[in-house]
Amino acid sequence: MRLALVSDIHGNLAALEAVIEDLETRQIDQVVNLGDTLSGPLLPAQTAHRLQKLPxxxxxxxxxxxxxxxxxxxxxxxxxxxxxxxxQADRLWLGSHSDSCGVDLHRGQRWPAQLGPDVALCHGSPRSDVEYLLETPIDEMVQLSSTNEILERLGHHIPNHITLLACGHSHVARTVTLPSGLLIVNPGSVGLPAYDDDHAYPRSRYHRVENGTPQARYAVVHKNRHGWVCELISVPYDHESMPESVTPIPRVP
Structure with missing residues (x-):
């Protein structure tokens, strides 16, 4: 089974279309969207209508x-x-999305037929949709969290049979393997590669996330006999077609 992971589209329809086009060149069994889909100063309604046509x-x-x-x-x-x-129809569709803090998502019980019983999902961390799982803000930047920090955020939410946990929220594409063997994948952001945030953290009152490229990010995962294999993908697109001219760039990721 080959799974595609997307996250943080933020209403960027041009980036979404580029990812969809790239997905069509690959053998993908299921696509999972990890949230923050529409909110942004771009094309939220058009993005919703495009996604409603997809399985x-x-x-x-x-x-x-x-x-x-x-x-x-x-x-x-x-x-x-x-x-x-x-x-109202768009809002009903948005309201049908699974709760990031839902126990069924964390235990592989929400979509076992489509994803397998050992795949867990969340948006931020399992305990909060506004908490980074793999990054820690320090001063004005974010850095890779320590293993202890990640384990503290996971707590007891992810049972031992889970072998893959997909998350988003930070917009930083990366993979982390814990000592237990659990692979954590953040596919990065489809539509918002950089932002700033003035939410207070223990070691930061303001930070920025900068990926260095406007390309759309997503990930593809599959299993071989050794475990999960992850490919982090960057897709070019006409980013200048999505001018940020309607409202200011959102500060909260």
């Missing part, structure tokens, strides 16, 4: 929760813009 599996990110549950007055400019673009 993808969807996990809700923090921006899905914020758009659907926060009063409009408390939403960021990006979320408020997205809220104003969505129809």
């Amino acid at each position: 993808w599996l969807h996990v809700a990110g923090n921006h899905e929760r914020q758009v659907l549950r926060l009063p409009l007055a408390r939403q960021s400019a990006s979320d408020a813009f997205t809220s104003g673009q969505l129809s």
